[in-house]
Amino acid sequence: MNDAFPEARLLAASSANPELERAKARGKRIIGYFCSYVPEEMIHAAGCVPYRMRATGSRGTTRGDTYFSVLNCSFVRHCFDKALHGEFGFLDGVVFTNGCDHARRLYDNWRDAGKKLGLGPDFLHMLVVPHKVSDTALSRYEAELRTFQAELEGFSGAPIPKESLAQAAVLYNEIRRRLGALQAARRAVPVPVAGSEVLDLSLALTAVPADRALELLTRAEAALAGRTAGGQDDVRVLVTGGCLEDAALFRMMEDAGASVVAENVCFGARHFHRLVDDRKPPLEGIAERTLRHVSCPRMIDDFETRAHALEKTLREFRADAVIAHKLKFCDLWGGETFLLRKEAERLNVPFLALEREVYGGGTGQLATRVQAFVEQVRNRKGRFTEQEGQDHG
Amino acid sequence: MGNETRMISAGYDVGTRFVKVCVARGGEMAGGASEPVAGDLRGVCRKAFRRACGRAGVSPRHVRRVAATGFGAVHVNGAGACLPVSLCAARGAHALAPAVRTVVDAGGLFLTVTSLDETGQAVDSITNDPCAAASGKFLEMVAGALEVPFEEVSARVQDSASPYRISSTCAVFAESEVISRVNTGADPADILAGVVGSIAGRAATLLEKVQAGEPMVLVGGLARIDAFVRIFEGLTGRQAPPLSPYPGLVPAYGAALAAAGLTGRRWFFLRPHR
């Protein structure tokens, strides 16, 4: 039996995993990174394994809260708590970004804890990403990536030739393209794979070396043949939002009768969107792909592009409704939710906004709201179908 | 009764759940009382005061100086001063156990950790952030919802095999989380253990922020909950015995001492708080 999806689920549910241990045993170094604006291929080209940081397995925020406060995002607090408990001890380096006010302070607090509490690793880098997607911003981002490359070379002790960068870009393009195709398969009615399964797979792909990621994808593609995961009458939803690393939220929606046919979340589609243009010099191509993939609300000049992408996805995936989620105290997704609601009104699409903590925190309440929402959408669908029948009857 | 060393003073600790009053005579704790907060707060204060005087064997008229502390200190009629809880907890703890260097006050709504020097002076203190599910009141609420008498909470927590970890920092959302768990059939013991663990965890976080010294004691209402003490000690790896004999009265006792001026600092004969 093809165990790709169950294996993905296990990988998604664990912090470290045997794949990383095997990589370390082969002499590979693991570099953690926050945010989809960090190009994984550069870390790979430096001979290291990129690992997307998650709060998975966190037991609380008791120690994280000695630095952060209750007004800070639970994702960041949980991650830092894990760090202070030594649960990221398998990392040889960490790359941070100025993704948001909460996340960028991880860089500051981690360094401080390094000085005062001996928190490792030693290699800590802040990759600064512009807040715009203009050509000037792109040039700036390229310069930032050159600095990043120099830092990686210093860390690894070896230069990163252009060819290595180009090959790494090709490799990660392959992962993105194939995951994109798998995601696109969800346009079918009914869907061949559940949204929760795809999210688990997306998470797993960021937690293992690239060759293992490709192997997992191959098995996942094979598993899709002849498969259905939903029903004809499922309410098809598009989920959008920020950090969502726990597929349990999608499973809860699926239990409520919804089918998550598309998503635009940090660890999911947004992470894998767009390919590196291999006609360009590799660093420039990587910079352009990374800066110009579907953006998140930290990009101030890009809402119209995001809105168009959302509308296109709604159409292509025949989604009946939009569910937007945000973590508490997230200004960026708070404002984005306000705008998405307006867009949903304009498009006459049912819209639900959820607010949550990264783990736990009122799941019962969320489930109730989702159930009620799904029922409303189902009834609405029924009315439209009936109306269409009358109109054509 | 004119001898200052025999001066009778009273301290009020007006918390969010209880009003505690302690009468001190010559620097010693002479009597105390606690009344639940309900309705007319000033009436509750008066009642607690009279009971404390009764237990101390003194007439209310003979109480020469009064100071108040706690969330509702401003509502105490006739208080010579309103003082911070951290200061009063420090004073009271130091008087009862001069070696103490850290006082953890776990009360109805607030957790306060105070570090003190060898003279009993509060050096640093920190209180939990707003919207924290880190309060005795929250525990009381959950126990009530589970129909577990508050005095049985410790015993029930002892029975827990798998404490439920509460992730919300906001009591409103934490309550919702707890209700969900109850509705899905979770064991009340596990839920109570989770709530106590959550409060103990918040206290442990505060402890680390203040870089608290040894030895440490617990005061306030939650200090009477054995389960809280046990879990807190487990989380911090430190001894945190409740300061006997009446941990709930320690801040009120400290306020009484401050009122009497037995600290030796003249300015503690304070200007009335406006």
Added chain:
Amino acid sequence: MQALITQRYGVAKHALRLMRRTHRLTAHPRLFRVLRKALDPLVLEKETRWNQGFRWGTLLLGTALSEPGELAATRHIFQDMLDYMTGYLEPEQAGRPVVWSEWNLSNEILRGFDVTPYIPETLAVMAQIAGTDCAVRIVEEAEAAGLPAEYCSASKFAVGGLLLGQSPEPDLIITSSHPCDSVTSVYQVLHYLTRAPLFVLDTPYWDDEASFAYYEKNLRELISFLERHLNQKLDWDRLAQVCQNVNVTNRCLQDVTEMARAVPSPTSAEVLLFHWIDRMACFGSANGARYAQAVYEATQARLKAGKGVVPEERIRVIWYDVPVTFAPLYAWLEREFGAVTVADFIGRIQQVPIDTRSEESILQGLARTHLACTMVRQTRGPAEFYTTELHRIIEEYAGDCFLFMGHQGCKGGWAILRLLRDICRKAGIPALFLSTDIFDKRCLSEERIKQEITEFFRSHNLA
């Protein structure tokens, strides 16, 4: 209050009326001073329905600003504010395009065009003039419309003002990516709601030549954007004059900032904070420069005479992160405790001179000036930008205590409380950390803030 909210520009018109009266009074500083002191007992304790209409302005002109030299100087700021407000309240007369500019973005460049600048967050200040309930009403309007509760209150005023018809419609909007996520987010909302073309200056994270060059490039693009949409050319001569005003202002106010190191301090942060209001709306104005010059001279005279700004300085306060704008506390601190705010987060100035000899040097200077502005310089980069300044203040200002207001909107500040706490502990300075809001009294009331500060002073033997 309801009438002000429901009437178009009601809040601004009310503020304008009061400012006109105050402006007239500043022509007679000694009389103004007597009147100001007479009003003290009526306003110091708390806000009531009776004193609501004049309390805020009276409190703002606290001890440091109620000396004759400083009171006379405020005339220039009031003139600037009158010009700013009449500029958009009577646009038909001016006929000029309205350009919205984000409150932390130094917008001198707009003075090189024929436009009416409007800073949406200034409504947060104007609303306090009408009473704190009025301010809360505007915030509630934004929240009721679906704006996230966690947004900075300044952002809520920007949106609330738009929804309530208290702001002019923009023809263009300019913003930056500093200082925080709330600004990053709300200007996307404003752009969506108004459909006005938006330009964003991307603020660099570091303090190196590449960062300044990048920001300079952003400024050039801003100029192109403005020229294209306004169909005007930037008047570089006018901009050069504006930059000279900026130089004078910054030089004088930096000296005032530094003079506060003296014991007793000849000045207080409220002198600098008063200018911050002007800086938001009218930075680079000749009036701003005149104010700066006047307060510099008044402060210097006191310094030379060895006089403090209060009769008896007993507590020297280092005040972070934001002022409690809905209840200026300086007069209360000074009267009650002899407490003088010798250094603060918002008011202090760090000067970067602008070389006005060429267009290129102007832009280079402006880039550096912008990035050295209040709030921008501390919050846009790594924690060191925040902590290094605090270290310096602690070393040089002989502060007795550190008060941190804990503005709800500043998640980046909340995320480094441990670092600030450790700095104070190592320096042996008692520190009070509160959880308040710069403009919204609902978070922590004036009464509670005063209670906390009082208890803190007493428990640390400062009072």
